[in-house]
Amino acid sequence: MFDIGWSELLLIGIVALIVVGPKDLPGMFRTLGRFTAKARAMGREFSRAMEEAADDSGLKDAADDLRALKGLTSKKSLGLDALETAADRFERWEPGAAKRPAAGGAEAPVAVPDPEAPPPSAAAQPVPPQPASPQPASRPATREPGDQA
Known part of the structure; x- marks a missing residue:
């Protein structure tokens, strides 16, 4: 927290020994320890209270x-x-790449229907052309001007 090294602690100890004196130094360290313990306990209590408040307010949820x-x-x-x-x-698509054979002389892959796809309905299948008959198509009947229907 304070980023104090051993050399700084030694310097603080020497100054405290000179200022306070050898008789009162152990009592001062005891008092400092109690103060530090109380400060840590207050910090823990504050953290616990904040966590409880966050839980009660639904902040974690x-x-x-x-x-x-x-x-x-x-x-x-x-x-x-x-x-x-x-x-x-x-x-990255090149329109002309599909028309050219792939590298290595192999032809481009041909689209194959999906074997798992359902078969198309009968209405969607093309009607095969019927062969032409050698007879001419019959003409529709026409009425003569004098005929009565």
């Missing part, structure tokens, strides 16, 4: 809640780390 909220607002819990990764990949 509020601090714990704040720590929990801080954990919830991390980038990872919000999914922002995935967003940053995607943004980094987009910045």
